[in-house]
Amino acid sequence: MSATTNTSELPQKIVELRDVALTYDGTHEVLKHADMVLREGDFRFLTGPSGAGKTTLLKLIYMALKPTSGSVRIFGEEVRDLATDDRPALRRRLGVVFQENRLLDHLTAYENVALPMRVMGFKDQDYRGDVMELLSWVGLGDHILAKPPVLSGGQKQRVALARALVSKPDLILADEPTGNVDPEMGGKIMQLLLELNRLGTAVIVATHDFHIVRRIPMKILRLKEGHLTLHQPLAELTEQAP
Ligand SMILES: Nc1ncnc2c1ncn2[C@@H]1O[C@H](COP(=O)(O)OP(=O)(O)OP(=O)(O)O)[C@@H](O)[C@H]1O
Numbered sequence: 001m002s003a004t005t006n007t008s009e010l011p012q013k014i015v016e017l018r019d020v021a022l023t024y025d026g027t028h029e030v031l032k033h034a035d036m037v038l039r040e041g042d043f044r045f046l047t048g049p050s051g052a053g054k055t056t057l058l059k060l061i062y063m064a065l066k067p068t069s070g071s072v073r074i075f076g077e078e079v080r081d082l083a084t085d086d087r088p089a090l091r092r093r094l095g096v097v098f099q100e101n102r103l104l105d106h107l108t109a110y111e112n113v114a115l116p117m118r119v120m121g122f123k124d125q126d127y128r129g130d131v132m133e134l135l136s137w138v139g140l141g142d143h144i145l146a147k148p149p150v151l152s153g154g155q156k157q158r159v160a161l162a163r164a165l166v167s168k169p170d171l172i173l174a175d176e177p178t179g180n181v182d183p184e185m186g187g188k189i190m191q192l193l194l195e196l197n198r199l200g201t202a203v204i205v206a207t208h209d210f211h212i213v214r215r216i217p218m219k220i221l222r223l224k225e226g227h228l229t230l231h232q233p234l235a236e237l238t239e240q241a242p
Contacts, residue, residue, distance in 0.1 A: 061094075097157070
């Protein structure tokens with residue numbers, strides 16, 4: 001090993017895609033030659049036209065989909081070489097908010113948010129404060145005992161967001177986290193994600209909401225025609241504009 005190598009000074013790679021292709025049903029090519037690296041502490045917006053493959057990309061990173069070809073490394077592990085039993089441990093380091101938020105209808109909002117902690121073997125007293133704080137942050141402090149069937153779409157989405165954050169994951173994958181909420185709540189959700197990012201969590205936010213992308217100076221991954229490109233923050237560019 002060379003003594004001059006400086007790779008150890010760079011933050012750890014959390015996600016690395018190399019020449020990734022993903023085709024649905026053998027014909028519908030959604031990703032082609034996609035490359036990206038996400039390191040500890042990075043924050044990226046993921047944008048692109050509807051149907052470009054943003055959700056597909058997030059599901060690939062969550063290991064819910066397999067690439068047709070190419071290399072996907074998560075926390076340094078080549079996903080195709082992992083035994084099925086090894087995936088849950090890696091997934092526990094990921095917090096995900098997908099559009100179809102699978103909350104459990106027979107559990108209260110509190111119990112849904114607490115579930116990942118219970119599954120990991122923690123006791124109520126260990127996580128109670130965090131669950132209450134997150135629910136109140138997302139505006140559901142008065143709904144902790146409500147069950148999903150009586151919550152609106154936006155409220156359910158916020159419960160799902162709180163559930164994704166409660167275990168303090170190393171990487172948050174959020175698919176349109178502000179899609180079903182009013183602008184004020186959307187701003188609060190983004191503040192929460194930025195605060196977690198300041199504390200070291202890497203974040204990818206897929207969004208169509210250009211009000212948010214224009215206001216927050218974070219780099220943008222753009223997905224178009226199967227290719228991923230990295231762009232400078234729109235917020236900074238706007239400030240530099242004459
Ligand atoms: N399970 C599936 N089987 C076959 N095709 C699929 C599947 N899931 C998604 N697709 C197709 O793949 C393409 C990419 O879908 P995806 O949901 O990833 O796009 P997106 O960029 O997230 O879209 P949007 O911005 O509208 O949410 C779309 O054409 C979609 O119809």
